[in-house]
Amino acid sequence: MKKQLSLNLIMASLCVAPVFANAAVTQEAVVKHYADIAHSVYSDSLTTAQSLDKAIDALLASPSQATLTQAREAWKKARVPYQQSEVFRFGNAVVDDWEGQLNAWPLDEGLIDYVAQDYQHEMGNEGANANIVANRTIQVGNQKVDVTKITPELLAELNEIGGSEANVATGYHAIEFLLWGQDLHGTAAGAGERAYTDFVVGAGCTQGNCERRREYLKAASELLQNDLNWMEQQWSADVKGNYRAELLSDSAENGLRKMMFGMGSLSLGELAGERMKVALEANSTEDEHDCFSDNTHNSHYYNEQGIYNVYTGTYLRVNGQLVSGPSIHDLVAEKDAAAAKDIKAQFDRTRDQVHTLVDSAEKKQQAFDQLIAAGNKEGNALVNDAISALVQQTASIEQAAGLIGVNNLNPDTADHQF
Template sequence: MRRSLLALCLLPACTTTADTGWDDASFREEAQNVVDRYAELVSAAYEKSSRGAEQMDSALQAFVGDPSAETLAATKTAWLGARDQYGLTEVFRFYNGPIDAAPDELEGRINAWPMDEAYIDYVEGQADAGIINDLAGYPDITRDVLIERNGAEGEDSISTGWHAIEFLLWGQDLSADGPGARPWTDFVDAPEGTAANQERRRDYLTLTSELLLDDLARVADAWSEGQANYRAEFVAQDPKEAIGKVLLGMASLSGAELAGERMTVAYDTREQEDEHSCFSDNTHKDILANIQGIDDVYHGRIDGQAGAGLSSLVARLDADVDANATAKLQAAVAAVKAIPAPFDNAIQAADGSPERAAVKAAIDSLKEATEALVQVAGVLEIELNLE
């Protein structure tokens, strides 16, 4: 469903002569507090993401029921808001948790990319492209069809999730200066409609949003408190093992995923379709939410309030390593913020330009943050198997 993660050269995990403390009762108690706080943070973040998706779905239902320029604009605004909330959750991946685990592998339905737009709907020069316009192959557009066809013909044959909805709302981004500009009349019946199969397009958009809601709710339920679920198992395991998973999620996202797949690939190819949210031009905010989510986890931060986090645990063993990790994460956040929007213009700018330099600086800063997290793992005598 996704490209293979790019391997990054990481500094060796630092070594320390200090006792890691895992045999000390008070240290393990503090580590358990970090694990408990992490579970609380994850639950709160997925609940917020689910609520954002619900608000988007409400706007979407209003648009489908009464297509207009105004209702389409409201749905786009709701998508962007919900997307920002989801971006903060991506740090909870990469250790076979509820969003990644087989058999459903929900992340592939929720957030797979890059996608071949022509797999879903018409594109420039191909008026009959996609599932929506293939009446013979797909007489009925159903939830089962969307699930079955997701990834059925290759990693870019994406039929569900955030980016399928994004494409249906914005259309192809054919502008050098802004996002896609799909007309609202694509969803209006003839004779006013501007594209064929308007009812099927409305059905597709509605079903994809409903599926996204259900999938996000399943992940949120797996992390909810007071149930016999993944969260209960997570907090009950040895705290060192749990913290190893936390760090694996953080370093995998900052390194191979963000610095590598999501930024270096697009930087090297200069291709608009290699950016994450290429239809809406929201990629710069996607990246920012991702690195902010990593920083929040390191400091146990929920709704802006820091709590029992890795920072305080690491500081007990090596204050310098903690200070370095804190500084590198903050520097990465600042570097990502400094990328001029939209991201596609920045990667396509001339070599030596401030825009290209800002993207490269953010990539380098994310690599340094990843190296700092590897050092954190070293202090805690945790081995990270990073790609």
């Protein structure tokens, strides 16, 4: 993780000047390169999900603290490219319509498996304690479902059962819960502490239903790979009639608008608003993004890195390869070199500020759930500073959009006031 961060910082420092300073950069070339970056990001997301699946297989073949730890580390590595993909959500309906099955949160984990007796769930959610792992049939409102055989298809059908968005049966966070269990530490230090014996077959099984818990984990992992494979194909240059072809057949102006809207909406409404402001104002660990693993600081940082990638036309792949090409920054620099320098500097400041959340977790042992605790003035201020930087970055995105002819951008605020 630290190696990935340092390489990203080195890569970004090289992107101050336009990549193609000696030749005019076209809008069409920038949009095409945006599609190339998207394909690389989703390809890496698929590759790391496949590595996660292998680690899950190793855990199920021989449950131990070592194999559980290795599966958890593989999950964290899988989050690195995926979180950088979220910048493609807003503006690209094909991504936004698909994303919920992979990354929906917060979730009522009692739908999936056992929880503590004082577990807090969404009010009125009739599926909040269904416990698929412990039952062959579940009843949610008037809906009765046979869950005897846990398959990827079944889990997909159970998402939002009973009409509640908190009923999340699939994706990264369902897998996260199965690997870590609930984080019962509140705003104190510590993540989930699920025992590896929850996956042991036979007499050593803890909490019961270990066979079904194993089946659930494997089915969720298979579905994650299937979904990522589909999206990787949507951005591939080798597949005819996919979303990439649709995007590139449209006008370059519309493509640029999608790029800028995606950056602004993730920066403002989603990251500053839904993922930071909501949790901070409520001092709520239930609204923490990676709440079982305490990996939230990294997820926030890589969301910001994804925004940075699109603006600079760069992406550092998990194999160390740097993808680089014509960018929005190049287009802005051609219009106003001084403004481009200022805008890039704001992107650098914002990314550095969001990275302070990573520094807090790794150097000071204060993760995001501790920073948002009531009474933690220093931690609250750190999160507030990150929110403020993201708001300022969004203003720079709007400025850049205006300079290249994308007016009235109106990034999504998710109904938050800043």
